Each structure stands twice: as C-alpha cells, then as structure tokens.
Amino acid sequence: MYSFPPALANLIEQLSSLPGIGPKSAQRLAFHLVAESQERIEQLVETMVQAKEKLHTCRECFALCDGERCDVCADAERDQGTLCVVQDTRDVFALERMNAYRGLYHVLGGAISPLDGVGPDQLHLRPLLERLKHAAIHEVILATSTTMEGEATAHYLAKLMRGVEDLRVTRIAHGIPIGGDLEYADDLTLARALEYRHEMA
Ligand SMILES: [Zn+2]
CATH class of the missing domain: 3.40.1360.10 (Dna Topoisomerase Vi A Subunit; Chain: A, domain 2)
Known part of the structure; x- marks a missing residue:
C-alpha cells in the first residue's frame, strides 16, 4: 500500500491540528501548499512569524494589538x-x-x-x-x-x-x-x- 511520504504526512498532521480543519481539509491544504512556489511558502511563513512577533495583548484591555495599547x-x-x-x-x-x-x-x-x-x-x-x-x-x-x-x-x-x-x-x-x-x-x-x-x- 502506498502511503503519504513522512514529510507530507507530517504537514497534514500539523494542519489538521488547527481549529476548523478536519483531516480532509488538511489533506487538501497540504497538497495545495506543496504545489506552491518556494517564494510563496516563504512569504506565508514570514507573515505568520511577523504576526506572532508583532501582536501582543493591550496592557489595559487585553485585546490583541501591535502596540502597547x-x-x-x-x-x-x-x-x-x-x-x-x-x-x-x-x-x-x-x-x-x-x-x-x-x-x-x-x-x-x-x-x-x-x-x-x-x-x-x-x-x-x-x-x-x-x-x-x-x-x-x-x-x-x-x-x-x-x-x-x-x-x-x-x-x-x-x-x-x-x-x-x-x-x-x-x-x-x-x-x-x-x-x-x-x-x-x-x-x-x-x-x-x-x-x-x-x-x-
Ligand atoms: Zn486596549
């Protein structure tokens, strides 16, 4: 039986751990992503890293924002x-x-x-x-x-x-x-x- 190469299986597993993404959607997304250009993938990853780095909770109300308040x-x-x-x-x-x-x-x-x-x-x-x-x-x-x-x-x-x-x-x-x-x-x-x-x- 042919099964997914480990790198692909890993990607599917990671994606399916996200909210609202079931195993089928995770597979679809994974196949879509691996077909994208290297540049597009790097852009996506960079956007996620930037969002994670820049967003904090407001020191007064705890809403997400990119400054102190x-x-x-x-x-x-x-x-x-x-x-x-x-x-x-x-x-x-x-x-x-x-x-x-x-x-x-x-x-x-x-x-x-x-x-x-x-x-x-x-x-x-x-x-x-x-x-x-x-x-x-x-x-x-x-x-x-x-x-x-x-x-x-x-x-x-x-x-x-x-x-x-x-x-x-x-x-x-x-x-x-x-x-x-x-x-x-x-x-x-x-x-x-x-x-x-x-x-x-
Ligand atoms: Zn606030």
Whole structure:
C-alpha cells in the first residue's frame, strides 16, 4: 500500500491540528501548499512569524494589538465611563464593526469552564477589578457569549462586582441566539442586544 511520504504526512498532521480543519481539509491544504512556489511558502511563513512577533495583548484591555495599547484604549474620544466585557478579541471586532458602541472594552481571554480546566484565575479578572478601582467607570456591560460558560462567567462577574459602589452592571439582551458566540451574530442582532441590555440582579 502506498502511503503519504513522512514529510507530507507530517504537514497534514500539523494542519489538521488547527481549529476548523478536519483531516480532509488538511489533506487538501497540504497538497495545495506543496504545489506552491518556494517564494510563496516563504512569504506565508514570514507573515505568520511577523504576526506572532508583532501582536501582543493591550496592557489595559487585553485585546490583541501591535502596540502597547490598542486603538480603542488609546482613543481619548471614547466614553471612558463604560466598559464592555467580552471573552475574546474577536468579539471586540464584531462590536466595533457595527459602529454603535463608543465605550471601552475588557477582554477576559475565555469563559469559566471547569470541564476545560478554565477557572477565574485563568482569565483577566484581577486586572478588570483593578480597572474598576482606578478608572471612572460607571457601567460594566457583560457581553460574554450566551453559551453555558458565557452565562456562568457573566453571573460570576456580576456577583464579584456587586460590592463596587456606584457601578451599574448590565448584561446584553438575548437577541444573540442561546449558545451563540458574539462573533457570528449579524450586526443588527448585535446592536439590538447591546441596546436592550438589562441590569444584572
Ligand atoms: Zn486596549
């Protein structure tokens, strides 16, 4: 039986370890890549290395950016009193895309998920509480996903922030399908979810 040469099998294995790429797609990609010119491959690799080297998390909100602070945190025109808490930098881009939110963000870096070994300590929670202490924030909008983990995280945060004086804690409305990630919601749904946010009990 003829099987893939080790270098090809290795490439397929590496590609299939990427999210959203099953074995079939990995094979297709691998065959595509080996047929590309040496120059194109070097360009691809260089782009990945550059992205890895240049991208960091913003020292204030933990969104991915290529400087010390992201564009939102660096923008003095943004509403410094509202903070939208999201799970991932992708959610920041989803919310920015609809151009309706003018406040700041805080990226948690995930959601509480005991099954996956993610507890509060694995998320950027402490820096969030620090921000609330030192900045003039009067509203925190909890915009974690409507998945079980996202809901659990929102409740955990609401409880944690209950003691903070003069702070309104709201949750985005359920225009987002249950079990849904913000990233995949259409702009109108996302805008409505933000507009009809409600107080967390
Ligand atoms: Zn930032």
